[in-house]
Amino acid sequence: MLAEIISVGSELMLGQLVDTNSSYLAEKLSSLGIEVKRIIAVGDELEQLTEVLKESLGRAQIVILTGGLGPTPDDITREAIANVLGVPLVEHAEIASKLRERIAKYKGHIGASALKQALLPASAKPIPNPVGSAPGILAEHEGKLLIAMPGVPAEMESMFERHVKGELERRLGERKSAIAVRILRCVGLGESALTERVSDIAKRYANVSIGSLICGGEVWLRITVMANTREEAKKLLEDVERCVRERVGEYVFGIDDEALERIVGQLLKERCLTIAVAESCTGGLVTDTLTNIPGSSSYVKGSVVAYTEDVKRALLGVRAETLSTYGAVSEQCAVEMAEGVRKLLGTDIGASVTGIAGPTGGTPEKPVGTVFIAVADERGCICRCYTFGGDRRGIKERACKALLNLIRKRLLGIA
Amino acid sequence: MLAEIISVGSELMLGQLVDTNSSYLAEKLSSLGIEVKRIIAVGDELEQLTEVLKESLGRAQIVILTGGLGPTPDDITREAIANVLGVPLVEHAEIASKLRERIAKYKGHIGASALKQALLPASAKPIPNPVGSAPGILAEHEGKLLIAMPGVPAEMESMFERHVKGELERRLGERKSAIAVRILRCVGLGESALTERVSDIAKRYANVSIGSLICGGEVWLRITVMANTREEAKKLLEDVERCVRERVGEYVFGIDDEALERIVGQLLKERCLTIAVAESCTGGLVTDTLTNIPGSSSYVKGSVVAYTEDVKRALLGVRAETLSTYGAVSEQCAVEMAEGVRKLLGTDIGASVTGIAGPTGGTPEKPVGTVFIAVADERGCICRCYTFGGDRRGIKERACKALLNLIRKRLLGIA
Numbered sequence: 023m024l025a026e027i028i029s030v031g032s033e034l035m036l037g038q039l040v041d042t043n044s045s046y047l048a049e050k051l052s053s054l055g056i057e058v059k060r061i062i063a064v065g066d067e068l069e070q071l072t073e074v075l076k077e078s079l080g081r082a083q084i085v086i087l088t089g090g091l092g093p094t095p096d097d098i099t100r101e102a103i104a105n106v107l108g109v110p111l112v113e114h115a116e117i118a119s120k121l122r123e124r125i126a127k128y129k130g131h132i133g134a135s136a137l138k139q140a141l142l143p144a145s146a147k148p149i150p151n152p153v154g155s156a157p158g159i160l161a162e163h164e165g166k167l168l169i170a171m172p173g174v175p176a177e178m179e180s181m182f183e184r185h186v187k188g189e190l191e192r193r194l195g196e197r198k199s200a201i202a203v204r205i206l207r208c209v210g211l212g213e214s215a216l217t218e219r220v221s222d223i224a225k226r227y228a229n230v231s232i233g234s235l236i237c238g239g240e241v242w243l244r245i246t247v248m249a250n251t252r253e254e255a256k257k258l259l260e261d262v263e264r265c266v267r268e269r270v271g272e273y274v275f276g277i278d279d280e281a282l283e284r285i286v287g288q289l290l291k292e293r294c295l296t297i298a299v300a301e302s303c304t305g306g307l308v309t310d311t312l313t314n315i316p317g318s319s320s321y322v323k324g325s326v327v328a329y330t331e332d333v334k335r336a337l338l339g340v341r342a343e344t345l346s347t348y349g350a351v352s353e354q355c356a357v358e359m360a361e362g363v364r365k366l367l368g369t370d371i372g373a374s375v376t377g378i379a380g381p382t383g384g385t386p387e388k389p390v391g392t393v394f395i396a397v398a399d400e401r402g403c404i405c406r407c408y409t410f411g412g413d414r415r416g417i418k419e420r421a422c423k424a425l426l427n428l429i430r431k432r433l434l435g436i437a
Numbered sequence: 438m439l440a441e442i443i444s445v446g447s448e449l450m451l452g453q454l455v456d457t458n459s460s461y462l463a464e465k466l467s468s469l470g471i472e473v474k475r476i477i478a479v480g481d482e483l484e485q486l487t488e489v490l491k492e493s494l495g496r497a498q499i500v501i502l503t504g505g506l507g508p509t510p511d512d513i514t515r516e517a518i519a520n521v522l523g524v525p526l527v528e529h530a531e532i533a534s535k536l537r538e539r540i541a542k543y544k545g546h547i548g549a550s551a552l553k554q555a556l557l558p559a560s561a562k563p564i565p566n567p568v569g570s571a572p573g574i575l576a577e578h579e580g581k582l583l584i585a586m587p588g589v590p591a592e593m594e595s596m597f598e599r600h601v602k603g604e605l606e607r608r609l610g611e612r613k614s615a616i617a618v619r620i621l622r623c624v625g626l627g628e629s630a631l632t633e634r635v636s637d638i639a640k641r642y643a644n645v646s647i648g649s650l651i652c653g654g655e656v657w658l659r660i661t662v663m664a665n666t667r668e669e670a671k672k673l674l675e676d677v678e679r680c681v682r683e684r685v686g687e688y689v690f691g692i693d694d695e696a697l698e699r700i701v702g703q704l705l706k707e708r709c710l711t712i713a714v715a716e717s718c719t720g721g722l723v724t725d726t727l728t729n730i731p732g733s734s735s736y737v738k739g740s741v742v743a744y745t746e747d748v749k750r751a752l753l754g755v756r757a758e759t760l761s762t763y764g765a766v767s768e769q770c771a772v773e774m775a776e777g778v779r780k781l782l783g784t785d786i787g788a789s790v791t792g793i794a795g796p797t798g799g800t801p802e803k804p805v806g807t808v809f810i811a812v813a814d815e816r817g818c819i820c821r822c823y824t825f826g827g828d829r830r831g832i833k834e835r836a837c838k839a840l841l842n843l844i845r846k847r848l849l850g851i852a
Binding site for chain 1: 448449451452453454455456459460462463464465466467472473474475477478479480485489616618620626628630632633636646647648649650651661714716720721722723724727728729731732733734737738739740741742743744745747748752781782783794796797824826827829830831833
């Protein structure tokens with residue numbers, strides 16, 4: 023089963039936006055066993071998109087578009103699809119009535135042009151949008167499947183997960199062929215060191231590749247295998263994954279879409295524990311990340327971002343002597359911060375992070391990227407020191423992930 | 438002058454890599470006045486790449502490829518170009534001798550297969566690679582220009598800057614047309630309402646387009662103009678920008694790459710003011726965003742993430758009566774949080790945000806997305822209420838941007 027992906031948006035032609043939707047979709051389609059043959063990006067031009075769409079439908083059985091479904095005049099995906107299908111655009115009554123409600127509710131904030139989003143090619147079906155107002159479009163054309171989703175990544179991703187993926191699986195049925203992919207999400211070792219340790223494994227097999235990717239302070243090792251059947255692919259993937267874990271298992275915290283903050287949240291919830299964080303160099307990122315998980319208010323009580331020594335002393339109870347003797351970026355300070363925030367907010371666990379995010383503030387003994395993290399609980403307090411590379415944001419992200427991972431290990435009794 | 442960009446690599450088809458090369462090149466070409474009409478990505482398949490290349494040369498005057506120039510068997514860009522040009526691959530003596538030197542020098546590390554990189558289509562010229570071993574390829578075909586560069590971003594970028602850019606400029610010569618682009622970054626009004634207010638402006642001019650984009654809780658209006666000369670384009674852009682600002686100027690906080698947190702930081706720094714934030718539903722995101730700016734430790738003293746009513750009362754001094762009468766998501770609570778954190782951390786400005794990020798917790802009067810933000814300073818405290826759409830993360834981002842914008846306006850004396 024062959025697919026092509028089309029991204030629509032003049033911002034792509036101007037280089038103002040990197041097309042992340044296509045790689046998201048390519049990965050998802052591949053893991054379903056659908057082979058992506060071509061990815062095309064075009065601007066917001068009706069004639070051009072119509073042409074591209076026709077060409078793709080001529081080559082592939084599945085064509086997936088993202089972008090151009092919004093309410094503004096430069097959103098031309100609906101028209102292009104209607105052109106290709108040779109049908110008019112008609113208003114979908116149910117969607118239109120929902121949009122009218124929204125327009126009435128957010129008077130002034132949402133304009134009447136939003137109604138354009140209720141237009142659908144006559145022969146197409148809407149795909150519900152779980153997080154936004156523009157529905158997707160599902161159409162069939164001469165035995166080919168055409169799916170259009172919004173360009174906003176969060177909307178596209180949740181629409182794909184909730185509605186499109188199942189639709190594709192239904193249609194694939196028994197014809198499902200066999201690509202299997204596994205991501206091993208790692209924290210605590212750099213990308214080159216991780217890949218060097220596993221580089222020979224892929225060579226042992228035909229049709230196995232191991233790629234790597236740096237993503238939000240984590241390193242992702244991606245194992246891709248191909249086989250004749252799903253069972254063979256699954257078996258092969260398990261073999262390779264076992265080999266990889268033998269080498270670097272201690273750095274693997276989760277697989278595929280298992281976010282570290284979700285794993286930590288689940289552990290806290292299961293154990294009925296509460297947490298508070300004292301953040302210095304991460305500036306709130308750790309707590310922001312923890313609270314991205316729905317329901318996190320049941321275990322996150324709160325945090326203190328202590329960006330100055332004053333605040334570390336006054337709120338967290340870090341001793342003046344600690345700051346003058348060891349400095350704010352020290353094991354001693356990290357420990358006092360973790361214990362301090364645990365006491366201040368009355369939680370089971372207190373976590374802390376203090377370091378130098380740069381670009382200035384480094385010294386020969388404590389260069390930019392030096393970070394201390396600590397976790398305090400009833401058993402005491404543990405602390406780790408890292409020296410991270412990267413720019414200011416990269417160091418914040420790595421420090422955040424390292425702290426979340428230390429919390430995870432502490433909860434599992436392995437730190 | 439029209440161009441197309443082709444990215445080559447099976448990792449793109451598997452979604453293992455995001456194609457950043459294309460957006461880099463699209464931006465560079467646009468700024469030279471070359472219009473990018475299509476961006477295509479294909480896997481490492483000779484037949485397919487040959488076909489794509491032929492099609493692109495049929496539509497555009499300039500075709501730029503990246504990827505597939507390395508020494509391994511799946512590097513097929515050279516062959517595809519030779520196919521299209523109808524010429525054989527021949528060894529380039531000078532490049533081959535340099536490669537032989539490298540192979541001898543790094544014995545064991547570089548294999549003999551590296552010599553493949555000395556092969557060039559007979560009628561093509563090599564483009565020097567300033568940072569790697571694979572040269573690029575420059576060829577002409579029926580009056581069209583074809584350029585191939587390596588896929589490694591650092592190699593591609595330095596090859597473009599040092600050699601390709603100048604070549605393009607020479608060829609453009611007097612035919613140089615000019616594209617000018619301006620992004621107006623907006624907060625506080627939805628995408629559809631913003632674009633409706635300016636939709637007629639582009640129609641008044643030939644060669645002017647106004648697009649829009651939702652990006653991290655902001656709406657970006659993108660003005661693109663084309664003209665014969667750079668000066669004309671600049672003048673035209675200024676005219677259009679003035680018209681747009683007349684309509685929606687109150688929502689515009691910055692242009693192009695001006696981040697809101699940088700603007701707020703600059704204002705605080707200039708005025709020698711310090712700030713503290715009390716965050717509820719944003720969970721630390723506001724402070725994380727503020728502290729992404731290098732040097733922010735000179736004005737950010739810290740923050741309290743008060744995720745429970747306990748913490749709001751105990752640390753921020755929100756009155757129990759306020760919570761029981763109005764609830765934690767209320768103007769009264771937001772005001773007490775802002776004043777409380779200002780007092781607690783002894784800053785000039787205290788800011789706060791409290792709301793319902795969802796997906797649960799909404800009520801008919803206060804649905805998911807209801808957010809109160811407040812800014813307290815020596816003049817008193819101001820508060821705003823919003824109802825944001827989107828998922829949990831989207832609501833956090835919109836609330837964060839709304840608060841940063843209210844701080845900006847307060848500092849400028851316009852709120």
